[in-house]
Amino acid sequence: MERVPILKIGDILLVSIQVDMSDQTAVALQEDLAERIVATGCHGVIIDITALDIVDSFVGRMLSTIASISRVLDAETVVVGMRPAVAITLVELGLSLNGIRTALNVERGMELIAAERDHDRHDEFDDGSDVEPTASP
Amino acid sequence: MERVPILKIGDILLVSIQVDMSDQTAVALQEDLAERIVATGCHGVIIDITALDIVDSFVGRMLSTIASISRVLDAETVVVGMRPAVAITLVELGLSLNGIRTALNVERGMELIAAERDHDRHDEFDDGSDVEPTASP
Numbered sequence: 001m002e003r004v005p006i007l008k009i010g011d012i013l014l015v016s017i018q019v020d021m022s023d024q025t026a027v028a029l030q031e032d033l034a035e036r037i038v039a040t041g042c043h044g045v046i047i048d049i050t051a052l053d054i055v056d057s058f059v060g061r062m063l064s065t066i067a068s069i070s071r072v073l074d075a076e077t078v079v080v081g082m083r084p085a086v087a088i089t090l091v092e093l094g095l096s097l098n099g100i101r102t103a104l105n106v107e108r109g110m111e112l113i114a115a116e117r118d119h120d121r122h123d124e125f126d127d128g129s130d131v132e133p134t135a136s137p
Numbered sequence: 138m139e140r141v142p143i144l145k146i147g148d149i150l151l152v153s154i155q156v157d158m159s160d161q162t163a164v165a166l167q168e169d170l171a172e173r174i175v176a177t178g179c180h181g182v183i184i185d186i187t188a189l190d191i192v193d194s195f196v197g198r199m200l201s202t203i204a205s206i207s208r209v210l211d212a213e214t215v216v217v218g219m220r221p222a223v224a225i226t227l228v229e230l231g232l233s234l235n236g237i238r239t240a241l242n243v244e245r246g247m248e249l250i251a252a253e254r255d256h257d258r259h260d261e262f263d264d265g266s267d268v269e270p271t272a273s274p
Contacts, residue, residue: 005153009146018155
């Protein structure tokens with residue numbers, strides 16, 4: 001079975017998807033990524049899909065799942081490198097990448113994650129209270 | 138034909154090789170990389186081979202060619218993520234990766250390139266002459 005490599009760059013884990021994802025490969029990637037987030041304490045995950053010609057509902061779901069897993073492990077996920085044709089097809093198919101942030105390329109993805117972390121940190125300080133943040137009803 | 142994506146991160150171009158390289162893919166990668174180096178003015182190329190189980194003479198030659206092309210375009214090439222088994226096989230096969238620098242992972246590769254650039258810059262200033270550097274006999 002092929003495994004998608006996960007590269008650590010500073011505070012970010014970078015995944016470049018180049019192979020056709022099977023069920024097995026997708027599950028392995030989710031597991032590997034979760035383990036690496038915990039092991040490294042990284043706060044950002046960037047998934048590069050430059051090489052993908054098609055993002056179908058299977059890949060879309062995989063990306064959503066990865067984003068959700070990362071979120072509970074306190075890491076932001078950004079999908080980068082989407083081709084114009086892929087974006088058009090996604091909209092035509094009515095697929096919305098729920099809960100997934102996108103950026104044009106890896107560098108902008110890194111900026112987005114850095115800005116987001118910065119924002120979160122300021123929020124914590126601005127808050128001034130020591131209660132756990134809870135979702136408002 | 139599959140194309141290997143090239144990601145730009147700061148002053149570095151990152152290539153993660155995950156697919157089996159054919160003649161065509163290898164040539165396309167060399168061309169794409171040369172174009173990107175010229176277009177971006179990047180001074181470093183990092184080639185990640187974490188996903189490769191085998192580095193045979195074909196892949197070894199491709200890496201050497203990429204390193205040579207990059208060098209004439211004023212960019213350093215570092216191969217990262219080599220698996221222990223791959224290193225052992227390389228030595229057993231008697232393949233030496235001529236002119237290729239290696240590092241353990243992407244981060245160390247980036248440090249190596251940064252240190253190398255720094256070193257080169259100091260050399261230029263220390264030299265103090267305006268003659269072209271020539272190989273000593």
